Amino acid sequence: MKHNNEKLPAEELHNQITFYLNGQQIQEVLAPGISTLDWLHKQKHLHGTKCSCNEGDCGACTVVIAFRHNETIAYEAINSCLYPAAKLHGKHIITIEALGDTKNLHPIQQSLLEHHGTQCGYCTPGFVMSMFALFATFTHPNKETILSALEGNLCRCTGYQSILDAAQEIAENFIPDQLVPQWCREIEKQLLEFEESAAMVVKPKNAVGLVNRYLTPENLKVLFDYFAMEPDALFIAGGTDLMVQMNINRKEYPVLIDLTGIPELNKLYQQADCLHIGASVTYNQLYTCDFVSQGYPELHKLISQIASQQIRNFGTLCGNIANASPIGDSLPLLMVLDANLRLQSELEIRHVPIRDFFVAYRQTALHKGEIIREVILAPTPQNAYVKCIKSAKRKSVDISAVITAMRLEQDSGTITNAIFALGGVASTPIISKTFTSLMENKKLTSIDVNQVCHAVADEFAPLSDVRGSSEYRHTLIRNHLDLYLKEFLEVPR
Ligand SMILES: Cc1cc2nc3c(=O)[nH]c(=O)nc-3n(C[C@H](O)[C@H](O)[C@H](O)COP(=O)(O)OP(=O)(O)OC[C@H]3O[C@@H](n4cnc5c(N)ncnc54)[C@H](O)[C@@H]3O)c2cc1C
Ligand code: FES
Ligand code: FES
Numbered sequence: 462m463k464h465n466n467e468k469l470p471a472e473e474l475h476n477q478i479t480f481y482l483n484g485q486q487i488q489e490v491l492a493p494g495i496s497t498l499d500w501l502h503k504q505k506h507l508h509g510t511k512c513s514c515n516e517g518d519c520g521a522c523t524v525v526i527a528f529r530h531n532e533t534i535a536y537e538a539i540n541s542c543l544y545p546a547a548k549l550h551g552k553h554i555i556t557i558e559a560l561g562d563t564k565n566l567h568p569i570q571q572s573l574l575e576h577h578g579t580q581c582g583y584c585t586p587g588f589v590m591s592m593f594a595l596f597a598t599f600t601h602p603n604k605e606t607i608l609s610a611l612e613g614n615l616c617r618c619t620g621y622q623s624i625l626d627a628a629q630e631i632a633e634n635f636i637p638d639q640l641v642p643q644w645c646r647e648i649e650k651q652l653l654e655f656e657e658s659a660a661m662v663v664k665p666k667n668a669v670g671l672v673n674r675y676l677t678p679e680n681l682k683v684l685f686d687y688f689a690m691e692p693d694a695l696f697i698a699g700g701t702d703l704m705v706q707m708n709i710n711r712k713e714y715p716v717l718i719d720l721t722g723i724p725e726l727n728k729l730y731q732q733a734d735c736l737h738i739g740a741s742v743t744y745n746q747l748y749t750c751d752f753v754s755q756g757y758p759e760l761h762k763l764i765s766q767i768a769s770q771q772i773r774n775f776g777t778l779c780g781n782i783a784n785a786s787p788i789g790d791s792l793p794l795l796m797v798l799d800a801n802l803r804l805q806s807e808l809e810i811r812h813v814p815i816r817d818f819f820v821a822y823r824q825t826a827l828h829k830g831e832i833i834r835e836v837i838l839a840p841t842p843q844n845a846y847v848k849c850i851k852s853a854k855r856k857s858v859d860i861s862a863v864i865t866a867m868r869l870e871q872d873s874g875t876i877t878n879a880i881f882a883l884g885g886v887a888s889t890p891i892i893s894k895t896f897t898s899l900m901e902n903k904k905l906t907s908i909d910v911n912q913v914c915h916a917v918a919d920e921f922a923p924l925s926d927v928r929g930s931s932e933y934r935h936t937l938i939r940n941h942l943d944l945y946l947k948e949f950l951e952v953p954r
Pocket of ligand 1: 516517518695696697698699700701702703704705720740766767768769772775776777778779780781782783784788789790791831832833834858859860861
């Protein structure tokens, strides 16, 4: 197909985006790739939002974005250090400065004050904003929901109990309408009516920065037109991996093409019993989807163990797959679930089973200019045993040392399907050949758990690194297997 660059919008006309900041409309020419946190600090001189780690780990930079979702308005907490400001188009960003002031504290701030929930105070704005998103969304959330909303906020003075007490008091005594200010409600109408298509963000001549062009196509055709114009461009979904590379490793990405403004890629639906998960569907969308919690309970559970609420609000499953880290948490489970990837380029659509997708360390079967358009999950048979275990040093905001998933099916006491997939033990996520050969077509009564555990662990030679030694990883493989097999074999049949 021949491309005519003149068809693309003139840069000067499309170099600014429109959004709302603390109740005020903003039309701004942005530096492409600038994080929301840097924009708040450098352009708006709003320093209430703090920067500590600059890589999504601490939550000090948490702000809330309000945006249209399924004809309602969602309020979500995000890590502003990782959220490209170009994504703010059509959204409302709410920062600590607007919630209250020293004379008129917001009820959340008042509660923190009364429960002594703030000591050095550096983390406090982040906690307040996480709570604001929580209480704008849920009426009387329970303790588990409160903990999940706050898991991405660190307080180095360990004031957690006081902070939880403050949150508990708000949960018991307030409803969303008492906590979301009127000026937020007024902007909601404008967000619902917002129709302007996304703009492209282009670096002005001679300006410095790690990104020259941040392109935000509004449909797939424009996406592939942009790619034809910029064949070295990199796709960006949530940006939770890419922005860390920019912030910490100062990686330069001359051109980024954002997938999240394309309606075709934001689809999460069931068709012919299969679940389709589009490229820009976030972890949070997945977690709150009934098809996932009912049809794929292990995926539902695993999502709650990935990163933090702030990251799950904009990180994507497809980004996890495309990133192809050997410790990407979703990958072993998707392998045992037999996920199929629908890949799309300008000229073709093809399907690749996820088991064939990872070809070498961080290399995938994706061709240049091809995107993962969606992940397709077939239903798992009723009698299938599917489980996943993540071993990391902390429960939240931690990358796995080893992550494994297992699927077993049996018929009349004979194993008909046996798959054990692992992350963190080889250069790619991997399926154990030994496990399948030791288990398939075997009688349940003939399985020697101890022998299987040792034989499978011996198949791998994991590296030693900061997350664990090789021996520790071997032990984890054996222990995961032991847990799965004993649980599976103990079920009365
Ligand atoms: C603090 C923190 C904690 C984290 N914790 C975890 C964790 O517990 N477990 C875990 O597995 N990961 C974790 N991550 C990593 C990250 O959040 C996930 O890998 C996430 O799923 C990446 O998705 P994204 O949409 O943000 O990807 P992006 O950063 O947008 O993209 C990642 C890569 O995939 C490519 N890409 C994205 N989407 C597509 C697509 N549809 N087609 C083709 N290419 C595409 C991009 O070009 C890029 O190379 C964590 C990250 C942070 C910062
Ligand atoms: S500054 Fe730590 S998460 Fe953003
Ligand atoms: S009060 Fe949170 S880090 Fe000190």
